[in-house]
Amino acid sequence: MMLVIEIITAIVVLVGIAAFFGLILGYASVRFKVEGDPITDQIDSLLPQTQCGQCSFAGCRPYAEAIAKGEIGINQCPPGGKATILALADLLDIEPEPLNEELAEGSDIATVAVIIEKDCIGCTLCIQACPVDAIVGSAKHMHTVIEAECTGCDLCLPPCPVDCIIMVPIKETPTSWKHPEPHHVVRGLQAIAVVVETKGGAQP
């Protein structure tokens, strides 16, 4: 009789502990539910979503995941440029760094693609290459670039068979002109400014 009681106590105690932790874990998995990786989502929302692949990843989302894992720096996104680097640095609380020079190719000056229309043969190859659908036109008809949509990513240059696309710097117009950045932003930009100056580009 004693033995039976002892065995039953043992089972009850062990089941009790297991049930207790099971309940806590069950409650915690509901209470502390996480949808996806919040950091990755936040990084992804700051990227320009051009899915251009210039960062060597297959789109903006994989690049965001790589940043979240700390596998790669925040300076691999030419379409996003300075603004994206600063926003990412602010989110992740790290120092902003200049855009990767291998990818940059003088893109510290904002540019847009312009099609030299008299040379265009209407092959549609640049339309397929454009990640933001900023080129309009149809087969055997002249194409043109919607300047407001173009991110200056250079992806339409290589496919063009007659090399009729050129990158031109954006001119400052009364609508695109901005106030000079305040001092605390400029200080954060110092690292980038050094690169711009050594390249002889425009003053930030």
Added chain:
Amino acid sequence: MIEYLFIIIGTVWVNNIVLSQFLGLCPFMGVSRKLETAIGMGLATVFVLTLSSITSYLIHTYLLHPYGLDYLRTISFILVIAGIVGFTELVVHKTSPLLHNVLGIYLPLITTNCAVLGVALLNVQKSNGFIESGLYGFGSAMGFTLILVLFAAMRERISASDVPEVFQGSAIAMITAGLMALAFMGFTGLIKT
């Protein structure tokens, strides 16, 4: 008060959990290849070991011992550790994604770290009280972290240096660990335990 300090010093240096009790050797060899992973593993272990040694003390004192169920110690401690690790993982994932990123896979891996179970059992064996159990767990984990970080730093240097072919890889790591254990024997007698 002074005896609490002695517990910490004793567990970190004199009776180091890795080098003189030989517990937790698998993470010691396994995750000591890079300094960052070693730090992550160490932090996760500090957290879990402190919490689990306190909880297992409570379970043993108020549940197992009064009912004469001392023989259920090991299995219920494993249950406690697994539960705490799972709970910690969920909470950290929600409250601090950054910390979760740092600790990453090492948090669930602690379940299999024998140092955690070892410390819980040692607490019972030494009939430590509540605060002593917590301090013993915390100190052991700090000792574990210290050794892991030191060892990882050394392994990073070794991997960059010119090691004779026969000693490359695990062999030189084992020799290094042995030399470390010898060096830590120098602390013996620092505190009478």
